[in-house]
Amino acid sequence: MKSSRTKLERYRRQTILEQVGEEGQAALGAARVLVVGLGGLGSPVALYLAAAGVGTLGLVDFDLVELSNLQRQMIFSESQVGQPKVMAARARLLALNSALKVNVHKIALNQANAAELIAGYDLVVDCSDNFAARYAINDACLALGKPFVFGSLYRFEGQVSFFCHEEAPCYRCFYPDLEQAGGDCATAQLVPNCAEAGILGSMAGVIGSLQATEALKYLLGQKEELLAASVLMFDGLAMSFSRLGLKPRTDCHCRNAAMRGHLSGMDGGIVSGADVSAGSAAASGAAVSISPAQLAQMLDEDEDLLLLDVRALKEHRAMRLRNSTLIPLPELTERISELDGEERPIVVYCRSGVRSRKACSLLRDCGFEDVRNLTGGILAWYREFEEKSIESDAALETY
Ligand SMILES: [Zn+2]
Structure with missing residues (x-):
């Protein structure tokens, strides 16, 4: 599958787009994207990025595939129940596109390891299902000067945004702290647990596909049109989209230049493949x-x-x-x-x-x-x- 003719053929439907072209395809091939969470959102995100030819994908998830995942996590199959999600997903992605490099990180992302995980990548797609992981991603991205695509889902409502892009707002501008975020459940935005709340698998497909689109736009240099200053809301029952404008919160720590670098000590060491995952950053020149x-x-x-x-x-x-x-x-x-x-x-x-x-x-x-x-x-x-x-x-x- 490696001849350039096969490659041309493979991506033809997207390279004919003015916004992609061969140059854009090369940019996708050189890109390194970290997908945090292999659930309902991470499944379509990883599949679409792999299919589009994003050269290196990092997968972060500590969990195993369960039977009840198959209703919405389209990357897995019955035969994979009981396997680590990162390994099962890796197998599926390589079956889809053998030219990819897929790094696996079988670990729960948290404040202590987020910067080390993220340092080896150009972009993060947050497909996690909890506030702690989102804050950890947010803070590490701020410190490292990297953006992330945010997505979340609650029953029939979903949200997508693009945080920490240059001077744009961060996730803490949107949800200033855990207490407030938790207290916001009544607005039906972000209660994280599908097991408690219930969800249609196709809703995860919609939001994950939007996240993948936003990630691809960024990697293709379509940066003017990103959701960097707004949150896109989707209501699957009303079948309607709306956009919420978002401004940086003046008292948010992302406005403080020093804060943007405050975690940089964590970023000062070598990102070693050995202690994070197999085939990770150091081996690939992070x-x-x-x-x-x-x-x-x-x-x-x-x-x-x-x-x-x-x-x-x-x-x-x-x-x-x-x-x-x-x-x-x-x-x-x-x-x-x-x-x-x-x-x-x-x-x-x-x-x-x-x-x-x-x-x-x-x-x-x-x-x-x-x-x-x-x-x-x-x-x-x-x-x-x-x-x-x-x-x-x-x-x-x-x-
Ligand atoms: Zn902020």
Whole structure:
């Protein structure tokens, strides 16, 4: 299934879309998405992302497949009852698309491990069914400068949103704390437990499909149209959609630049495949990260390091970290010899941390050992330190 002709044929129905094309397909192939929760929402999300050719999927779930799951969790089959969900789902996804890489994390995501799990991915799709996991995803995403697609379901009502995207609201702007979230049950939004509340499987299909669509749009660069400042509500009984506008809450900790980096210590270590799951991040070149605060400290202490900007020339001219070297990501492979003999630690950055993570992985494949990815990119730096250590060409002041 690996010839380029087969690949062209496989994705033809989407590459003919102006918003996809071959470039978009390549972006999907390079993308790494973490699906948290393999229940009614996670099933369609994982299936659609795999079918669309998202190159690396991470699956997080600690549970086993139960008979009562089959009514709505379409990724599983009868023969898989009793198996760990992550393994059963992995088998199904690879049967669907053998070109994928599927990392399994048989673990319950929580505040202690969320950042480590999420650090190796570009985007998270929250298909969890409890508030604690959502807050953990939210806080880790904020700290790492990564967005997540939110979805939830209660009986015939569902919600979808896109939180933590750049300056957009976070989940805590929407539900400020656990007490309030719990107290909101009467609004029938987010009571998490299908076992208690009851659910039609097709409702999970609707909301999960919307989440998958939002994830694909993001990966394809369709970022203007995301649900980043609103929550889409679906009422399956009335068969109606509505949109709730959402603004950042001024007292939410996501408005505090320091908070966006406050967990970065957790992100400072190597994301090791061995202790999280089989075939996980380190093996596939996940980034060792450095937060803006950690970089600032290194710069303040005059540590000798190479700052490598992997954005385009235009972006580099408009605004960059002082004394950085430019090698745009698309040219990195052929210009790698320019780094021959480089023994200083290399801190790679881009706009928001996605391109630089790919560059880190490439550099490590080429034998560079001390390579770190600036989390959240120059945007995160700017949020925290503004003009400090920033320079630009006078002729091009807009960024
Ligand atoms: Zn917030």
